[in-house]
Amino acid sequence: MTIPEPEFERLVLDHLDGLYNLARWLTRNMDEAQDLVQETALKALKARDQFRGGTTLTAWLYRILRNSFIDRYWKRQREPSGQEGDLPGVLGELEQALEETEIEHLRPLVAADINRALKALPEQWRTTVLLAEVEGLTWEEVAEVMGCPLGTVQSRIFRARRVLRQLLKDYAPEGKGEE
Amino acid sequence: MVTCHACQEHIPRLLQGILSPALVAELGSHLAGCETCQTELAEEQALSRRLRDVARYPPPAHLRAQIAQQLEGRTWTGIPSLVTWRWLAASAVVLLAVAASALVLTRGDPLRTFIPEATRNHREMVMQYELFGFPDVGPWGSTELPRLLSERLGLPVTSLFLGDSELVLMGARPLLARDRKGMVLLYADRHGWVSSLLLLSAPDIEIPKGSRLQFGTFRPYHTQADSLRVLVWKQEEMACFLVARAGDQQLADLFLKIRRAM
Numbered sequence: 001m002t003i004p005e006p007e008f009e010r011l012v013l014d015h016l017d018g019l020y021n022l023a024r025w026l027t028r029n030m031d032e033a034q035d036l037v038q039e040t041a042l043k044a045l046k047a048r049d050q051f052r053g054g055t056t057l058t059a060w061l062y063r064i065l066r067n068s069f070i071d072r073y074w075k076r077q078r079e080p081s082g083q084e085g086d087l088p089g090v091l092g093e094l095e096q097a098l099e100e101t102e103i104e105h106l107r108p109l110v111a112a113d114i115n116r117a118l119k120a121l122p123e124q125w126r127t128t129v130l131l132a133e134v135e136g137l138t139w140e141e142v143a144e145v146m147g148c149p150l151g152t153v154q155s156r157i158f159r160a161r162r163v164l165r166q167l168l169k170d171y172a173p174e175g176k177g178e179e
Numbered sequence: 180m181v182t183c184h185a186c187q188e189h190i191p192r193l194l195q196g197i198l199s200p201a202l203v204a205e206l207g208s209h210l211a212g213c214e215t216c217q218t219e220l221a222e223e224q225a226l227s228r229r230l231r232d233v234a235r236y237p238p239p240a241h242l243r244a245q246i247a248q249q250l251e252g253r254t255w256t257g258i259p260s261l262v263t264w265r266w267l268a269a270s271a272v273v274l275l276a277v278a279a280s281a282l283v284l285t286r287g288d289p290l291r292t293f294i295p296e297a298t299r300n301h302r303e304m305v306m307q308y309e310l311f312g313f314p315d316v317g318p319w320g321s322t323e324l325p326r327l328l329s330e331r332l333g334l335p336v337t338s339l340f341l342g343d344s345e346l347v348l349m350g351a352r353p354l355l356a357r358d359r360k361g362m363v364l365l366y367a368d369r370h371g372w373v374s375s376l377l378l379l380s381a382p383d384i385e386i387p388k389g390s391r392l393q394f395g396t397f398r399p400y401h402t403q404a405d406s407l408r409v410l411v412w413k414q415e416e417m418a419c420f421l422v423a424r425a426g427d428q429q430l431a432d433l434f435l436k437i438r439r440a441m
Contacts, residue, residue, distance in 0.1 A: 009247065009251070012246075012250065013243060013247060013250075016238055016242065016243055016246065017237065017238060017406045020236065020237075020238035020242065021235050021236050021237075021238075025236070030239070030309075033236075034238075034239065034242055034245075037238070038245070038246055041246045041249065041250060042249060042250070045250055114229050114370055115371060129230065130230075132195070133227055133230040133231065134230055134231055134235060138195075138197075139195065154191075154192075157191055158188075158191055161191060161223065161226060164226060164230075165223075165226055168226070
């Protein structure tokens with residue numbers, strides 16, 4: 001059943017914080033993140049008839065946003081303006097390669113804080129962790145957004161957490177309880 | 180019999196709450212007697228909390244309105260049918276009623292007027308912090324802030340929370356909110372988590388008795404606006420608005436630090 005348009009608009013706006021946060025992490029740019037969220041909202045509204053049960057609206061919206069980001073990235077790669085690399089290194093060959101690397105082969109980095117540690121992760125790991133840990137999506141929903149099997153999500157989360165802890169180990173104060 | 184390796188493999192799923200009760204019980208038995216796995220669990224929990232607390236960028240204040248406008252613009256393209264006109268007319272009546280009641284609320288209730296001011300200033304300060312940072316709190320130095328607030332702005336301030344080992348006073352900015360003088364202070368922790376405190380001369384603000392939270396001996400008014408938590412309380416003729424994106428415990432700790440110092 002199609003959600004009525006006013007109700008759909010409200011639901012989209014209810015997801016604004018999370019969508020913007022992911023957009024900001026993906027683009028690393030405030031203006032581009034805003035553009036991406038606006039594009040996502042309009043695409044979602046336009047395609048709302050295609051939204052079906054079997055997935056949640058949350059997962060569906062995040063998936064539109066991430067796919068839009070990937071489209072933009074490849075479109076920009078094809079532009080003859082010499083703008084390759086404007087988007088900060090995501091989904092590039094290095095990132096794909098990092099997917100299979102071990103911790104000690106990750107790019108050299110002193111993790112001054114968790115944001116820097118997150119930025120050091122490959123995009124697919126980072127987005128997986130952000131969706132699951134920050135936005136509170138279930139692993140099934142994350143799999144839907146990322147377009148991958150549940151087992152891949154589990155594996156990425158497990159490995160990403162291990163890397164994050166490794167990067168943050170020296171940074172975390174001794175015995176400091178987290179609030 | 181659960182081994183340490185199996186237990187640690189399961190911890191992310193345990194935190195996600197997706198394990199069967201039987202397996203949770205098995206892991207619980209193992210964890211009760213294994214310090215190594217207890218440490219592992221504590222570190223995983225700490226990482227989850229840290230991720231939730233800091234890995235978040237709030238959207239700019241105008242984005243919600245901008246998108247709502249865009250969505251509505253898309254909805255109303257083309258020539259509306261008679262049914263649509265009727266719907267529009269009915270909507271206009273509803274919108275007018277909502278706008279009128281909002282006007283009454285904001286004009287008749289200063290608290291409701293200043294809560295959006297507090298969140299807007301919070302977002303502006305955060306944006307300024309993200310874009311430019313703050314070299315310090317101003318040429319006067321943080322220790323001079325209470326005197327400045329008292330002498331220059333006429334606010335009843337004798338002392339302020341000027342930071343500690345966990346939270347740093349990053350910046351302060353004077354402001355005029357509806358012709359009232361005030362100051363907004365920005366605090367940040369080492370992870371980049373920020374909160375702001377708006378101090379405003381507001382003798383006419385009355386804090387409602389309901390919607391209070393109990394923190395120690397204090398009971399500030401609590402509300403949420405645009406996913407930000409806002410605590411409001413009065414000290415003499417000054418209204419204080421504490422704004423942060425925070426969980427309950429984080430909000431309580433922040434409030435008590437700031438409130439006890441004043």
